[in-house]
Amino acid sequence: MVHPEINITKEQVSEMPVVTLPGGIKTVTVIDTAAKAKMALRALNKCTHIGFDTETKPTFQRGGQMHKVALLQLSTEDHNFLFRLTCEGIFEMVRPLLENPDIIKVGLSVHDDYNALRRRGEINPAGFLDLQDYVQTFHITDISLQKIYAIIFGERISKSQRLTNWEAPVLTEQQQIYAAIDAWACLKLYKYMRAGGFHPSVSPYYHLIDSEQQ
DSSP: OEEEEEOOOHHHHHTSOBOOOTTGGGGEEEEOSHHHHHHHHHHHTTOSEEEEEEEEOOOOSTTOOOOOEEEEEEEOSSOEEEEETTSTTHHHHHHHHHTOTTSEEEESSHHHHHHHHTTTSOOOOOSEEEHHHHGGGGTBOOOSHHHHHHHHHSOBOOOTTTTSOTTSSSOOHHHHHHHHHHHHHHHHHHHHHHTTOOOGGGOTTEEEEEGGGO
16 A cells, blocks of 8 residues: 655755744743743743743763753744743743643643653643644654754754753853754744645655555
């Protein structure tokens, strides 16, 4: 039986131009106080859909310490809020938004994020949409954000900051941009695809696969 698949190689992704965040660092706000959290949540609670991601300090030793989520990224179409969950009270303030079924949080592999967030405290996530599931309806078989974004928009999301220290006293501008892009990209992908902007059959990465010959 012949069926369509859309996928891309690492080599094809590596040749693409790097994504830039529209508006740059001016669109990023680091949330490290209760006052900033209240301001951010007022804006986010007015949205129907937001982008979602998390960052955790990496562990480089096998069997080493499992760190708690350090950063929660929530993005609107034009602004990116980085909640520093290492700061006292921030997790408790943002939890109602994460449990609100009426605000759709668009992320990637969100169940992994649920489990990581629960190391910070009890949480019952609601209103989440996983891009890994959503893109399958468009015959996309790649599951990484970098590859999905490359297929849809022809640009490469840099992963150079992924293994940096997300618990550092001050996040560098490069860390902030990286973290913002991941959440912003999830929202951008979903809205573009939902609006009919992506047509699978005309994608240069579209293949017809004969499952009987695999």
